[in-house]
Amino acid sequence: MVLFVCFEQLSPIFLYNSVSWSTLAMNTTVVAQLQRQFQDYIVSLYQQGFLDSQFSELRKLQDEGSPDFVSEVVSLFFDDCSKLINTMSRSLEQPDNVDFKQLDSGVHQLKGSSSSVGARRVKNVCISFKECCDVQNREGCLRCLQQVDYEYKMLKTKLQDLFNLEQQILQAGGTIPQVDIN
Amino acid sequence: MVMETESKFHVLAVDDSLFDRKMIERLLQKSSCQVTTVDSGSKALEFLGLRVDDNDPNALSTSPQIHQEVEINLIITDYCMPGMTGYDLLKKVKESAAFRSIPVVIMSSENVPARISRCLEEGAEEFFLKPVKLADLTKLKPHMMKTKLKKESEKPVAIEEIVVSKPEIEKEEDSSVIEILPLHQELESEQLEPMLSSNKRKAMEEVISSDRSRPKYNDITTSV
Numbered sequence: 001m002v003l004f005v006c007f008e009q010l011s012p013i014f015l016y017n018s019v020s021w022s023t024l025a026m027n028t029t030v031v032a033q034l035q036r037q038f039q040d041y042i043v044s045l046y047q048q049g050f051l052d053s054q055f056s057e058l059r060k061l062q063d064e065g066s067p068d069f070v071s072e073v074v075s076l077f078f079d080d081c082s083k084l085i086n087t088m089s090r091s092l093e094q095p096d097n098v099d100f101k102q103l104d105s106g107v108h109q110l111k112g113s114s115s116s117v118g119a120r121r122v123k124n125v126c127i128s129f130k131e132c133c134d135v136q137n138r139e140g141c142l143r144c145l146q147q148v149d150y151e152y153k154m155l156k157t158k159l160q161d162l163f164n165l166e167q168q169i170l171q172a173g174g175t176i177p178q179v180d181i182n
Numbered sequence: 183m184v185m186e187t188e189s190k191f192h193v194l195a196v197d198d199s200l201f202d203r204k205m206i207e208r209l210l211q212k213s214s215c216q217v218t219t220v221d222s223g224s225k226a227l228e229f230l231g232l233r234v235d236d237n238d239p240n241a242l243s244t245s246p247q248i249h250q251e252v253e254i255n256l257i258i259t260d261y262c263m264p265g266m267t268g269y270d271l272l273k274k275v276k277e278s279a280a281f282r283s284i285p286v287v288i289m290s291s292e293n294v295p296a297r298i299s300r301c302l303e304e305g306a307e308e309f310f311l312k313p314v315k316l317a318d319l320t321k322l323k324p325h326m327m328k329t330k331l332k333k334e335s336e337k338p339v340a341i342e343e344i345v346v347s348k349p350e351i352e353k354e355e356d357s358s359v360i361e362i363l364p365l366h367q368e369l370e371s372e373q374l375e376p377m378l379s380s381n382k383r384k385a386m387e388e389v390i391s392s393d394r395s396r397p398k399y400n401d402i403t404t405s406v
Contacts, residue, residue: 057315061208069208076201112291113201116313 031174038165039177045162046181050155055118056181071163077117081152084110085145092141103141104133110148121151191326192216192252196226196259196271197289206258206289206314213319218252223259223266227274230254230281254284255326258310261290261297269301276305285325289314 045051062069088106091099111126125147132140166176193215195206203219210217220226257275259268266274268288276282288301291312298309307325310318 054313057313060316061212063212066208066211073201073204073208076204080201108291109199112199112312115291116201116205 027173031169031172034165034169034172035174035177038162038169039179041162041165042179043181045158049120050158051118051181052120052123053118053181054116056179058116058118059179074117074159077113077119078152078156080113081110081122081148085149085152088141088145092138092145095138098136098138098141100133100136104130107133114152119152119155122148122155125151190214190216191255191323191330192218193256193258193322193326194226194229194254195219196221196223196257196263196268198222198260198263202260202312209314209316209319210258212316213322218254223263223268223271223274226257226259226271230275230284232274232278232281253329255329256285256287256322258287258289258322261288261301262292269297269304272301272304272306283329285322285328287322287325 042051046055058070058073084106088103091102091106107126107129111123111130114122114126125144129141129144129148132144169176191214193210195203195210195217197203197206197219198221200221203221207217207219218229220229257271259271261268268290272286272288275284275286282305285307286305287308287310288306289310289312290297293311301309308321
């Protein structure tokens with residue numbers, strides 16, 4: 001009604017408003033769609049066992065003061081994964097000279113950080129990995145190492161997709177949905 | 183009109199892992215605490231102002247040159263650290279006359295009952311299993327409140343006063359204890375009672391004997 005009146009007056013200000021009004025309407029749909037996509041995606045990550053409730057805890061720590069906390073911490077975690085896997089790979093190189101103590105230390109660290117981040121599959125592989133270390137099973141350790149490498153890279157891709165969705169929502173002017181997984 | 187003394191609890195967090203330091207720092211900030219993180223037990227002691235003699239690790243003295251501007255309300259430390267473990271740090275703190283009243287909390291990723299009871303016996307207030315959650319940190323408030331209340335122990339404040347008073351903040355010495363409450367409204371009155379009546383914490387009965395001048399409550403710097 002107001003728009004109609006202002007259109008007659010051809011006031012540039014109100015013309016702008018009419019344009020932005022329809023843009024806003026369109027944006028709302030886009031935002032809602034993106035939010036739905038985000039929600040579905042994150043729920044699927046939990047359901048498929050990539051993430052556990054600790055990831056929810058992590059998201060609680062993010063706020064306006066620390067808007068990138070989750071992606072920063074996750075990034076640190078993936079860097080750690082990469083470094084530790086390299087070190088552990090070297091420890092396992094020589095069949096008759098495996099430093100199981102160093103391996104154990106690496107696995108312990110990886111288990112700790114994956115647990116803190118909510119990286120469920122990575123953590124579970126670490127549990128098996130530790131068992132192989134304890135009995136000094138080199139073959140078992142090699143298999144676990146390969147699996148850890150696979151799992152962390154897989155998770156990295158998935159979370160990158162999730163963070164991209166977040167960015168899209170924010171750019172469209174929306175807010176990121178709270179998804180609580182217990 | 184009424185100036186609120188914006189004073190946060192200051193926590194010293196000790197962990198050799200950068201990742202874990204980042205986590206605990208955020209957790210504490212989110213719980214409205216000021217945080218200082220260090221990567222070792224010896225750095226923690228340095229920060230507190232305890233000089234650690236390299237030749238004799240058992241000889242601890244408060245360094246007269248270091249004037250502690252900052253007051254620490256709680257130390258939270260990882261158990262497994264190279265060099266000085268969290269347990270070693272706990273012992274050193276509790277052995278020091280100047281610092282034994284600072285509550286210490288131990289964190290560990292391993293659930294070892296013998297380890298847990300050893301730490302609690304040595305005087306740790308809590309033992310948290312990693313990953314530490316936000317909900318865990320709500321347990322810290324009563325322990326940190328103790329250190330603030332201790333300062334007011336010269337002026338006896340009745341328990342009923344603390345529990346019942348509404349957030350009327352006045353810039354007076356007497357009501358500085360009451361000032362704490364509006365900032366930590368989740369603190370239930372029930373939590374105060376066991377803390378104040380607890381007799382297992384020797385710190386409660388002891389008066390901190392220290393030549394070191396302690397900063398007054400109102401002088402605490404509050405930068406976030």
